[in-house]
Amino acid sequence: MTMNQMKTIELDEGWNFMQTGIIKLKRILEGNQEAQFSSEEYMMLYTTIYNMCTQKAPHDFSQQLYDKYKQSFDDYISSMVVPSLREKHDEFMLRELVKRWTNHKVMVRWLSRFFHYLDRYFIARRSLPPLKEVGLVCFRDLVYQEFKVNARDAVITQARHFLFWCAYFSCIDVVPRFILIVLRQIDQEREGQLIDRALLKNVVDIFVEIGMEQMDFYQNDFEDAVLNDTAAYYSRKASNWIVEDSCPEYMLKVEECLKKEKERVSHYLHSSSETKLLEKVQNELLVVNTNQLLEKEHSGCRVLLRDEKVEDLSRMYRLFHKIPKGLEHVANMFKQHVTSEGKILVQQAEDAATNKAEKAGGAHEQTFVRKVIELHDKYFEYVTDCFSNNTLFHKALKEAFEVFCNKTVAGSSSAELLASFCDDVLKKGGSEKLSEEAIEETLDKVVKLLVYISDKDLFAEFYRKKLSRRLLFDKSANDDHERVILTKLKQQCGGQFTSKMEGMVTDLTLAKDQNSHFQEYLSQNQAANPGMEFTVTVLTTGFWPSYKSSDLSLPAEMVKCVQVFKDFYQTRTKHRKLTWIYSLGTCHINGKFEQKTIELILGTYQAAVLLLFNSSDKLSYSDIKTQLNLADEDLVRLLQSLACAKYKILIKEPNTKSVSTNDSFTFNSKFTDKMRRIRVPLPPVDERKKVVEDVDKDRRYAIDAAIVRIMKSRKVLGHQQLVMECVEQLSKMFKPDFKAIKKRMEDLITRDYLERDKENPNVFRYLA
């Protein structure tokens, strides 16, 4: 058929024709018996529009047709759709809505096809919305408008079983009634009732589709209402639960609710709502009630920690992890708990110490360190398991340990205790009999604990002292272990920390080597040979702790030994000076007692005392003192060990418990023991005071050096900043106190390293 020669169609005429098509469409939609459009019918309708739009003016009816297109929808919706919705309620209304929407989409599809030609040129030319959009918007505007209802009215009319809605609805002003119905459905499902999820999904889809690519409808109209409703719902629930439930029970409920809400979204809400919805729930259930929940008296965080409820704690972590700043409170309570546990251990050790008043360095100290290690293991596991290795909790653990690990226990600092503990593990005859593996593990843990101790330099000094004793008196159980722990310390604290100690261990190896050379020398030079077994250990002064060397008058037998070694040493090296430390020596002497000869193993000083009795039967205190050239404090100790201790090798007159300067001594020929060889120990001097003094001195130098270093590079610096940087530089080894730093600064000012700035007395300058 030819289109070209159609006669002009008038508007009314054309429109009437279109109306027939529209009416037919309506009947189809209403479900009335009606055949589908045939292709001819469709073509006719389309062509009519086409012609009416392509006719020459004034018969170009595009605008009018556009308007009438819209009008058709308006009419239909007002006359058919809205009334049908109006008479329905609740679920039925929703169903009707879905049905009407589906129909509407069909109507839009068909009508826009008929009127398609308008889309091609007219709307672009006039910048008008396309047909589809026009159609959809009609529905939205009319249906919405119609059903926008004052929420309060809605409630009054629909009160019935849904009284619990009243409180919340005061905050929502105007909401389409069908949204109210949806919200009610959701809440019903929350209460455990079954609802038609598919229906809700369809309703929600309307909001999405109506937005036509934009989500603002969904979000502004629908989603907001859902979020508010959700918040109100959970707010009410929370107020009840927080009072009635224990913390673990509450948390379980929260987990459950979050799970359900997530499911809800996947079933019938748009996926974009998930985050916002869960956030609302979390806010009402957790954020609002954080303190109340965590601090519940009989079931809160503290109690869970105390009762080791790891599962509940893990849940707590999972829940609070998602809310901002949620974990801070939990971490804080964790820290407090660990700190108090630690303090209990400290108290226990203190109590044990006062009970066993006399025993120094007793088992309670080992127990304390062991318990601290166990505590650390336990709560470290909490951090890795329950708290997912979260940095907040690592920090809490660290801070807790730093608090109680730096407390003094029964007069000993933690640095000393730790060093003693190591000594016990590493020496022969230590209190713990551990397997190889266990030893390495224990050493590893001890080194880890060192991190928490602020006086690391004090630990180093005590460790060094004890190490020297182990090495020199052959008390070290295993060389490998000694080296292993030094490696670990080096890794953790740096090379400077362990350099001297490593030097000490090496010295001994070298000394053994040197000794074999010495023995060779002796065998080759028979004349020089002193006639008794004699070994010398040469130590490098810088590595070893400082030892007092006193001017002991050596017994004749020993004098020759010393001389021989001096000669030998001269052949090896000419540039070193030897200082003899007799207090560290060991002698084996045969005591020819009446009953039997017993070999005595004792210190050189003790041996010197006994050898005097080879030439005299009885000696007074002053005799001995003069002959040996010793100080009182040393001599008293020596004589005590020989006359008043376990083995009475000398008899003291008068027979009192301790040695005084008026006593006299005789050789106890009647002495005997079941053993053939006995060790006569000399109780060690308390080194603690000296160690602390030495460390204090080193610290003064360290602070001086740090201040000078900082000022040299900065030239000018404010007081506070100088102090801060100083503390930081030194933090690896110890925590300097501000007074000490100020004192050193005063000193440096006197020595012209620093001066105060003329203008600002709080600022210092470096004087080159």
Place this chain on the structure above:
Amino acid sequence: MTRASKRKSDNHTSPSVKSARVDSVRSASSRAATKVQERVDELYTKYANKSSSIIDPDGIEALCSDLQVDHTDVRILMLAWKMKAQKQGYFTQDEWRRGLKALKVDTINKLKKTLPELEREVLKVENFEDFYQFAFGYCLTEEKQKCLDIESTCILIDLVLGLKYQPQVDSFIKFLQSQRDYKVVNMDQWTNFLRFCQEISFPDLENYDTCEAWPLILDNFVEWMKQKPNV
């Protein structure tokens, strides 16, 4: 002396005469100046040690008695400051001349009369700090001495600050005498005590902050003050 007598006053205004008149004016003032100088030097000689030609402690004592001022009086210290004297107990000729010239005096009486004015001058804000620091340095008698012993410090601080800041000085002296940590005081600590008196409210010590760069000795002083029961 004879120069002046050689000049004849002339009424001519010829250049040579004019210069002669200028010269005469100049010579008149220089005549006067020389006279002053003479008197100053005479005075110096009166007190100086005959063999060393320097005023030594004995000379100073004599000077003090002539001035009717005790030789431990702070005004002698002020005089030393004016002279910029280097060594405690001694005045060199240069110092003597410098001081007396600055004070514009050349006799004992004039010197005596000018002492109150000297005091006022020293107490002026712009001078006092300088005087205060000078006092400390003046007391360091040995070469390369940097610090002053506690006893001397107590005496000096009372002398120099006693009137102006009596309560602080009294407390500080008590503190210095009772503590064991410090046996000497250095210039920095000395200087900061003045600042302490000027800036810190006393005796409540409200605005004292140990975190600031006050010398430790003052931190200890404040701590001591806060611990002892109210006087």
